[in-house]
Amino acid sequence: MALPSKKKLEADISAAFIKFHRDLLGRGPQEAKTYIVQDMVITRFKGVLTVEEKHLVGHEKGRILVKKMRQVLREMYSRDFEEIVETLTGCKVLSSHSDISTKMGERIEVFIVDKDLEKYLEQKQ
Template identity: 80%
Template sequence: MVNSKKKLEAEISAAFITFQRELMGRGPQEAKTYIVQDMVITRFKGVLTVEEKHLVSQDTGRRLVKEMRQVLREMYSKDFEEIVNRLTNCNVLSSHSDISTKTEERLEVFIVDRDLEKFLESKA
């Protein structure tokens, strides 16, 4: 279970990094995915561009960056969900995202239609 779970988590992280680099010309510095019951959680580190780092030093800029990132996430939510669908063979029921301009991290949470962790355990 551990090997297949870790392998799947690594594959999801790599797919998200590749997608974001192709989409925006750059991706996060690091991504780590965790499969917990029926959730796929990915934590991205180093997500802000140089320009965004300058903007977040002011309150107005912080709000602007968060709003822009939320709009982009909504535009590409189907693409993110498709990555999870394809790699896990699960249907994504809902997905959630938030970005911290203080720590330069973003979290993506996907709720899938079965207990993926338990499924991977049963296949081990």
């Protein structure tokens, strides 16, 4: 599979994640930015909280509830997230990690892949 440039691949991954979120939840993040760093694919999502979640996170129990709900959803769809990265990069995802900041309304996804993708893309240019 011929890979696009690093910048194009990062943009393609961001777009695929936004589409997946919109198809799954009916809305997606306001913004997504992906970075390929060595053997990691890191995506930062901004504006991920729904209006209801924004109201809930103002209270301690609500914040815990939102974080837990988002964690459960991420676990349910972790294979789908990994498949997006695998399909677009041609790499196998070895592990993935996620966290959400209810204070900032942001989420981060980190995927560890089976090769130094950044170096590989640089050699292909």
